[in-house]
Amino acid sequence: MAYSDKVIDHYSNPRNVGTLDKAKANVGTGLVGAPECGDVMRLQIEVDENQIITDAKFKTFGCGSAIASSSLATEWLKGKSVDEAMTIDNMAIVEELALPPVKIHCSVLAEDAIKSAINDYRVKNGLPALELAGSHH
Amino acid sequence: MLTLPIYLDNNATTPLDPRVLDAMLPYMTKMFGNAASRNHAFGWQAEEAVDYARDQIAALINCSPKEIIFTSGATESDNLAIKGVFEMYASKGNHIITATTEHKAVLDTCKHIEKQGGKVTYLQVDSEGLIDLQQLEDAITDKTILISLMYANNEVGVIQPVREISRIAKKHGILFFTDATQAVGKIPVDVESDGIDLMAFSAHKMYGPKGVGALYVRRKNPRVKVTAQMDGGGHERGMRSGTLNVPGIVGLGKACELARQDMASDTARISAMRDRLEKELLTIEESYVNGSREHRLPHVSNISFKYVEGEGLMMGVKDLAVSSGSACTSASLEPSYVLKALGLSDDLAHSSLRFGLSRFTTDEEIDFAINHVKEAVAKLRDMSPLWEMFKEGIDLNSIEWAEH
Numbered sequence: 001m002a003y004s005d006k007v008i009d010h011y012s013n014p015r016n017v018g019t020l021d022k023a024k025a026n027v028g029t030g031l032v033g034a035p036e037c038g039d040v041m042r043l044q045i046e047v048d049e050n051q052i053i054t055d056a057k058f059k060t061f062g063c064g065s066a067i068a069s070s071s072l073a074t075e076w077l078k079g080k081s082v083d084e085a086m087t088i089d090n091m092a093i094v095e096e097l098a099l100p101p102v103k104i105h106c107s108v109l110a111e112d113a114i115k116s117a118i119n120d121y122r123v124k125n126g127l128p129a130l131e132l133a134g135s136h137h
Numbered sequence: 138m139l140t141l142p143i144y145l146d147n148n149a150t151t152p153l154d155p156r157v158l159d160a161m162l163p164y165m166t167k168m169f170g171n172a173a174s175r176n177h178a179f180g181w182q183a184e185e186a187v188d189y190a191r192d193q194i195a196a197l198i199n200c201s202p203k204e205i206i207f208t209s210g211a212t213e214s215d216n217l218a219i220k221g222v223f224e225m226y227a228s229k230g231n232h233i234i235t236a237t238t239e240h241k242a243v244l245d246t247c248k249h250i251e252k253q254g255g256k257v258t259y260l261q262v263d264s265e266g267l268i269d270l271q272q273l274e275d276a277i278t279d280k281t282i283l284i285s286l287m288y289a290n291n292e293v294g295v296i297q298p299v300r301e302i303s304r305i306a307k308k309h310g311i312l313f314f315t316d317a318t319q320a321v322g323k324i325p326v327d328v329e330s331d332g333i334d335l336m337a338f339s340a341h342k343m344y345g346p347k348g349v350g351a352l353y354v355r356r357k358n359p360r361v362k363v364t365a366q367m368d369g370g371g372h373e374r375g376m377r378s379g380t381l382n383v384p385g386i387v388g389l390g391k392a393c394e395l396a397r398q399d400m401a402s403d404t405a406r407i408s409a410m411r412d413r414l415e416k417e418l419l420t421i422e423e424s425y426v427n428g429s430r431e432h433r434l435p436h437v438s439n440i441s442f443k444y445v446e447g448e449g450l451m452m453g454v455k456d457l458a459v460s461s462g463s464a465c466t467s468a469s470l471e472p473s474y475v476l477k478a479l480g481l482s483d484d485l486a487h488s489s490l491r492f493g494l495s496r497f498t499t500d501e502e503i504d505f506a507i508n509h510v511k512e513a514v515a516k517l518r519d520m521s522p523l524w525e526m527f528k529e530g531i532d533l534n535s536i537e538w539a540e541h
Binding site for chain 1: 444445446447448449452482483484487517519520521522523524525533536538539
């Protein structure tokens with residue numbers, strides 16, 4: 001299948017690949033997907049005292065669209081507040097990367113990874129986990 | 138000078154050998170006659186060319202020229218053999234034995250037979266991709282009319298024990314058909330010493346043109362007949378009607394002649410390159426060869442790279458034309474049924490690449506392929522959370538994955 005230029009760009013030059021120290025209280029980690037489904041995403045955020053995401057890293061096992069979706073997500077997360085980050089919608093990723101219908105699940109997974117990382121951060125800091133309403137599956 | 142992408146998908150199809158093209162060209166323009174035209178020189182010329190091709194083919198597989206039925210390719214030959222035997226020998230029985238790793242042209246034809254009231258046994262293979270001869274013999278009933286087992290597999294290159302299979306078939310008075318599409322022209326195939334009754338093969342897998350193939354149908358000990366699957370002019374001894382594809386047949390003949398002449402030297406060169414490619418790729422951690430390495434075609438290597446995802450890997454090796462163990466069907470990635478039959482887990486099946494070399498593959502291309510794959514795997518593993526977990530000694534089976 002033909003990939004969009006943006007997917008190819010993120011796949012060829014992925015932004016923010018790496019690992020943050022998950023033991024730190026201000027680091028939230030989201031691990032979503034399953035190996036037998038062909039995609040696993042791990043997305044991490046580091047949050048400062050003003051609830052601003054100062055760093056974001058990812059590692060993804062998956063197709064080019066999954067790698068691009070998580071790479072793009074880390075770009076968008078940096079500099080956002082945690083509350084703003086919660087509003088990132090998978091369809092924005094679909095639009096930005098021009099994902100075809102069969103690859104929409106990659107963007108859903110990226111959104112799940114963001115929310116899962118935020119919740120991990122919240123729980124670590126004594127806040128209740130947010131209900132992940134509107135889950136797409 | 139390397140031209141990218143590099144073609145290493147020669148189990149899918151091979152380029153036409155220029156020597157084959159040269160042989161074919163006159164039969165497309167000046168000598169365009171219909172081989173069935175009996176009353177003028179155009180027809181005689183065409184018939185002569187077809188007869189010459191029959192001789193070239195017969196010499197390669199050690200049969201009589203009269204035992205060659207020309208078809209449009211291996212898929213048609215598979216259909217003609219299985220459906221043709223099922224119909225011709227209906228009074229003897231209705232049971233066919235095949236295996237789960239056969240090509241779709243055989244498996245889907247067998248499914249068709251089942252819809253027609255036939256019974257089909259699908260033999261399992263072991264982790265090497267080989268059938269069990271005892272299981273084969275145990276599957277035989279008094280209704281069994283045909284054993285259909287491929288000579289060599291298209292995905293992993295594994296060669297079945299054809300002589301032992303034919304001995305069992307003979308012992309029980311059952312016909313033995315083999316889809317030898319991947320084998321003919323690549324390794325010595327001899328219908329006499331192999332004990333084959335029917336055999337399908339195709340030109341475009343051995344540097345010939347697409348759209349032409351043949352079915353070998355034994356005429357002596359025993360005399361085999363198949364019911365035609367197309368009605369028409371009664372060409373090819375009544376087994377396959379339709380005006381003969383003269384240029385294609387000339388190409389198939391020439392391809393067989395070249396295969397016979399060059400097989401030993403081609404194989405020595407190609408297998409040395411394949412072995413070097415494989416040895417280098419196996420230096421990558423957690424990489425595995427799929428299927429038997431001992432009983433295997435000389436030009437194929439199928440390797441899984443654990444902890445990288447198949448589609449991502451294909452994207453990473455964009456300068457190579459290879460096949461992967463994933464068939465990207467609509468929304469979901471389906472792992473190869475052949476690799477699954479060998480017992481591979483979905484993730485290993487997904488992360489496999491099939492390398493198929495040809496007589497036109499060069500050492501320089503192999504060098505490039507080695508580096509390209511190594512780089513792609515390393516890059517994807519750097520990005521893979523599974524690889525990181527594996528490196529930290531975490532058992533991936535201990536994690537509760539959120540299925541999606």
